[in-house]
Amino acid sequence: MPTRSGRSVVDLLRTGRPLVMGVLNVTPDSFSDGGQFLDPAAAIAQARRMVAEGADIIDIGAESTRPYGGATPVSAADEIARLAPVLPAVAALGPPVSIDTMKAAVADWALDHGAALLNDVWGLQRDPEMARLAARRGVPIVVMHNRDEADPAIDIVADIEAFFARSLEIADAAGLDRSQIVLDPGIGFGKTPDQSIATLAALPRLAAFGLPLLVGASRKRFIAHVSPAPPQERLGGSLAAHLLAVLDGAAIVRVHDVAPTVQALTVAAAIRNAR
Numbered sequence: 001m002p003t004r005s006g007r008s009v010v011d012l013l014r015t016g017r018p019l020v021m022g023v024l025n026v027t028p029d030s031f032s033d034g035g036q037f038l039d040p041a042a043a044i045a046q047a048r049r050m051v052a053e054g055a056d057i058i059d060i061g062a063e064s065t066r067p068y069g070g071a072t073p074v075s076a077a078d079e080i081a082r083l084a085p086v087l088p089a090v091a092a093l094g095p096p097v098s099i100d101t102m103k104a105a106v107a108d109w110a111l112d113h114g115a116a117l118l119n120d121v122w123g124l125q126r127d128p129e130m131a132r133l134a135a136r137r138g139v140p141i142v143v144m145h146n147r148d149e150a151d152p153a154i155d156i157v158a159d160i161e162a163f164f165a166r167s168l169e170i171a172d173a174a175g176l177d178r179s180q181i182v183l184d185p186g187i188g189f190g191k192t193p194d195q196s197i198a199t200l201a202a203l204p205r206l207a208a209f210g211l212p213l214l215v216g217a218s219r220k221r222f223i224a225h226v227s228p229a230p231p232q233e234r235l236g237g238s239l240a241a242h243l244l245a246v247l248d249g250a251a252i253v254r255v256h257d258v259a260p261t262v263q264a265l266t267v268a269a270a271i272r273n274a275r
């Protein structure tokens with residue numbers, strides 16, 4: 001599906017350049033920036049800023065997924081009410097907009113109002129309509145690994161692989177083309193900090209699915225586990241994780257801090273190109 005910038009997400013992925021997805025949380029309770037962009041004018045200004053800083057995609061969410069628990073569930077109507085004054089204006093900025101929702105009804109509304117990519121943090125396994133919707137609308141979708149709670153005893157990478165295999169079965173049954181699927185191991189979701197680190201270390205193994213990988217390590221708790229800092233002071237750790245993820249083949253990184261990420265990736269690419 002072409003966006004207002006004329007480039008679809010699938011076209012952007014074909015460039016082979018790592019893509020930067022900027023996070024826009026229109027929520028009161030997101031773990032690192034809750035309440036900062038609940039006001040529509042502040043949200044649109046933040047999107048504009050991320051686009052100016054070089055974001056390739058803007059990911060808008062109106063329900064905190066709270067990787068670390070404590071999220072207040074939001075109805076589809078409330079989610080849409082938060083998105084309505086923001087999403088169409090952000091879509092008009094040009095780069096593709098992604099909708100971070102686990103509800104097919106919200107995703108359907110967002111596609112009607114300018115979104116070009118779905119981001120399902122339950123990897124097609126919570127709302128049974130999600131896969132059918134993506135297939136029917138012919139849009140790409142991020143399929144993220146998740147668990148209700150962390151279990152430190154399990155092999156997390158094997159769990160992610162089994163989850164992805166199940167999601168792909170669901171996608172196939174719904175007639176969703178593999179070329180529309182991006183896999184995401186869900187850093188921080190249903191994982192201990194050590195398991196998040198193990199997951200990041202195992203990206204080459206997950207690349208064996210042959211699909212583009214998205215990594216969202218931005219400001220997450222595993223960073224503080226190895227280098228204590230509150231969420232707003234985890235930029236260094238976020239950059240380190242995303243840079244290594246890109247070196248391991250990640251196609252998209254999902255970040256709160258667009259300008260420093262674009263700079264880090266640009267400098268790394270310049271050095272690699274000079275080798």
Ligand code: HH2
Pocket residue numbers: 023025027029030031032033061063064065066067100119120121142144184186187214215216217254
């Ligand atoms: N992380 C968060 C939310 N959505 N989507 C994908 N695909 N991958 C992620 O890693 C991911 C995600 C959590 O970050 P944030 O949006 O800042 O927090 P919250 O869910 O509390 O709004």
